[in-house]
Amino acid sequence: xPATIRDIKNRTGLSLATISKYLNGGxxxxxxKKLIEEAIEELHYEVNEIARGLVTNQSKLIGVxxxxxxxFFSGSILHYISYEMRKxxxxxxxxxxxNNEEVEKQNLKFLLNKKVDGxxxxxxxxxxxxxxxxxEASVPVVLIDRSFTDDEYDFVGIDNRMAAFRAVSRxxxxxxxxxxxxxxxxxxTGMARLEGYRSAMYQAGLPxxxxxxxxxxHSFELGYVSMKQLLALDDPPTGVFLGNYETTLGGIMxxxxxxxxxxxxxxxxxxxxxxxxxxxxxxxxMAVQPMGxxxxxxxxxxxxxxxxxxEQITPVKVHFGALIREGSSIRDMEET
Amino acid sequence: xPATIRDIKNRTGLSLATISKYLNGGxxxxxxKKLIEEAIEELHYEVNEIARGLVTNQSKLIGVxxxxxxxFFSGSILHYISYEMRKxxxxxxxxxxxNNEEVEKQNLKFLLNKKVDGxxxxxxxxxxxxxxxxxEASVPVVLIDRSFTDDEYDFVGIDNRMAAFRAVSRxxxxxxxxxxxxxxxxxxTGMARLEGYRSAMYQAGLPxxxxxxxxxxHSFELGYVSMKQLLALDDPPTGVFLGNYETTLGGIMxxxxxxxxxxxxxxxxxxxxxxxxxxxxxxxxMAVQPMGxxxxxxxxxxxxxxxxxxEQITPVKVHFGALIREGSSIRDMEET
DNA sequence: ATTGGAGCGCGAAACAGTTCGCTTTTAATA
DNA sequence: TATTAAAAGCGAACTGTTTCGCGCTCCAAT
Numbered sequence: 001x002p003a004t005i006r007d008i009k010n011r012t013g014l015s016l017a018t019i020s021k022y023l024n025g026g027x028x029x030x031x032x033k034k035l036i037e038e039a040i041e042e043l044h045y046e047v048n049e050i051a052r053g054l055v056t057n058q059s060k061l062i063g064v065x066x067x068x069x070x071x072f073f074s075g076s077i078l079h080y081i082s083y084e085m086r087k088x089x090x091x092x093x094x095x096x097x098x099n100n101e102e103v104e105k106q107n108l109k110f111l112l113n114k115k116v117d118g119x120x121x122x123x124x125x126x127x128x129x130x131x132x133x134x135x136e137a138s139v140p141v142v143l144i145d146r147s148f149t150d151d152e153y154d155f156v157g158i159d160n161r162m163a164a165f166r167a168v169s170r171x172x173x174x175x176x177x178x179x180x181x182x183x184x185x186x187x188x189t190g191m192a193r194l195e196g197y198r199s200a201m202y203q204a205g206l207p208x209x210x211x212x213x214x215x216x217x218h219s220f221e222l223g224y225v226s227m228k229q230l231l232a233l234d235d236p237p238t239g240v241f242l243g244n245y246e247t248t249l250g251g252i253m254x255x256x257x258x259x260x261x262x263x264x265x266x267x268x269x270x271x272x273x274x275x276x277x278x279x280x281x282x283x284x285x286m287a288v289q290p291m292g293x294x295x296x297x298x299x300x301x302x303x304x305x306x307x308x309x310x311e312q313i314t315p316v317k318v319h320f321g322a323l324i325r326e327g328s329s330i331r332d333m334e335e336t
Numbered sequence: 337x338p339a340t341i342r343d344i345k346n347r348t349g350l351s352l353a354t355i356s357k358y359l360n361g362g363x364x365x366x367x368x369k370k371l372i373e374e375a376i377e378e379l380h381y382e383v384n385e386i387a388r389g390l391v392t393n394q395s396k397l398i399g400v401x402x403x404x405x406x407x408f409f410s411g412s413i414l415h416y417i418s419y420e421m422r423k424x425x426x427x428x429x430x431x432x433x434x435n436n437e438e439v440e441k442q443n444l445k446f447l448l449n450k451k452v453d454g455x456x457x458x459x460x461x462x463x464x465x466x467x468x469x470x471x472e473a474s475v476p477v478v479l480i481d482r483s484f485t486d487d488e489y490d491f492v493g494i495d496n497r498m499a500a501f502r503a504v505s506r507x508x509x510x511x512x513x514x515x516x517x518x519x520x521x522x523x524x525t526g527m528a529r530l531e532g533y534r535s536a537m538y539q540a541g542l543p544x545x546x547x548x549x550x551x552x553x554h555s556f557e558l559g560y561v562s563m564k565q566l567l568a569l570d571d572p573p574t575g576v577f578l579g580n581y582e583t584t585l586g587g588i589m590x591x592x593x594x595x596x597x598x599x600x601x602x603x604x605x606x607x608x609x610x611x612x613x614x615x616x617x618x619x620x621x622m623a624v625q626p627m628g629x630x631x632x633x634x635x636x637x638x639x640x641x642x643x644x645x646x647e648q649i650t651p652v653k654v655h656f657g658a659l660i661r662e663g664s665s666i667r668d669m670e671e672t
Numbered sequence: 673a674t675t676g677g678a679g680c681g682c683g684a685a686a687c688a689g690t691t692c693g694c695t696t697t698t699a700a701t702a
Numbered sequence: 703t704a705t706t707a708a709a710a711g712c713g714a715a716c717t718g719t720t721t722c723g724c725g726c727t728c729c730a731a732t
Contacts, residue, residue, distance in 0.1 A: 074411070079432055082432045115385065
């Protein structure tokens, strides 16, 4: 039904080759150019990307695999990525891994079968073994936010250890000594942030007792429950570092619900830029990731891998710094 | 590089047609079947969906357009949809409309150009005029959550008016007379929910003064700010109906922050199933949508439109009922 | 033994583009 | 005006499938 390049050939009398050349930005005589453009206009011609894909061996599709599409973080990432890819005429195929390693493996195969030109991944697996099929098919992969413990791929994210270190330092500088952390010890980002917390404490000569380290899988619930537990301790912490978006939200909710407030009753510093942070008062100190930059860099790297077919010699890793955004949720323990 | 059907031909001595027939589930002599299967195994053959798409004129891709991919609701929808589509071997191409009508228009064209087999849409436009190109290309479209004011397409969602009516009734039954609403008056769902609020009030003979109707675009901020304003009134409401996910979250946060609590100081009933609802206590009354059912129904309708090429004579609209989930956030005003 | 028909298999022609190598045209230069 | 290099155009082959119509084989029924 839709017009093909052959219809244009019939209408203009030119050959397929010439029309194709025009379509791909080649040089064509002005009068022929006009002829073709008129025909395109008239016939509402649009190039059939599928046919083109068959011969160029490109689908103009990239796959995005996220560990959990329902998480706020994924939504934000997807937002920026889809914007970047659209600018370049690429479609974005999404796969949700439901935080399940097996599903993630399947997703990769699925995308490969769909002949995506590249893959952007927020992996749930800590091991990168399952990515091999992509490497074999020489489909470039760029990791976002998390990387693997046992294999290297291009990566874009932040320096999580450093971000956490700096966040915790903010509490230390304000003379807190009893500082707790709520984060994940089973996910890439959480593990690094935990390390940041520990080294900040160690370096300041402060104890980091187990009871102040609330660990589990990052979730609203973890933040909520842990904060309640921390505040119910005989010797509660005076400051708490919350390790990600969901835990921060949960923690805030818990403090609120107990009828306590920050920074009077408890000092807090959270992670990731939530909508809530725009409206909750007093404003909460936050370690925020430059989402837009991360995504645009990841896309940039992916695109260049796609375009220059040549094998990347060595993976590139880009770590942005997190911004420690000022709030009023930390009290100076030496004042009054 | 990857094996083609021709490699199988060479290895088995069969013709392309026979192999293709096997691949598509046709009948083949047992010995040939075995031959082919061995070759497939040996050569790691996988059908090239692009080439297949060219001749069958199907991409095995569907497009999903959401008004805002960063919203919690979209994430949840995407979660269920991607699950359903994967079961059927379809890829999901996402487009974020950034709540922008112009972008949404472009997204549609983009998807059409990518030759998707069907489109699932959570539209931002109230008017369906921009969907015409899809209709012309006879690409089926199913609307989710919101439909148009001026044109009909297949639709799956809930009866928003009724859901709101029932939610507000819960407050009325508990003898509240001063009931406020926080919702959207510019989005499809909010408009219907507002209507539900108004008719419940009207039918109960209760006044619904303007000061109790806080309207704007659904957002966390709307809920947060409006709730604070409502509670600061000289004559504050005793019950509040919150019109969606974000506003509910914002409203809860505001109550918490003011040091108030439900149901003692204010009775509330919210909308949509948030993670928070799993942990916030006392539990909040909620109108929850059956997300899984909505998505699976929408996909089912879309798939049948795709398979039976025949023109759908008349659009089908499926409205599920929302579940009013019990909580402890409503106080009976006649007690003590 | 003959006939029919079902069941399979095959060759060739699509599908809608790109690309290669060659020929023709164009315009510049001598 | 002739020569020539550069520019533009062309035909044909190719991408990896599906599908159409025809022919062959084989078994059961007449």
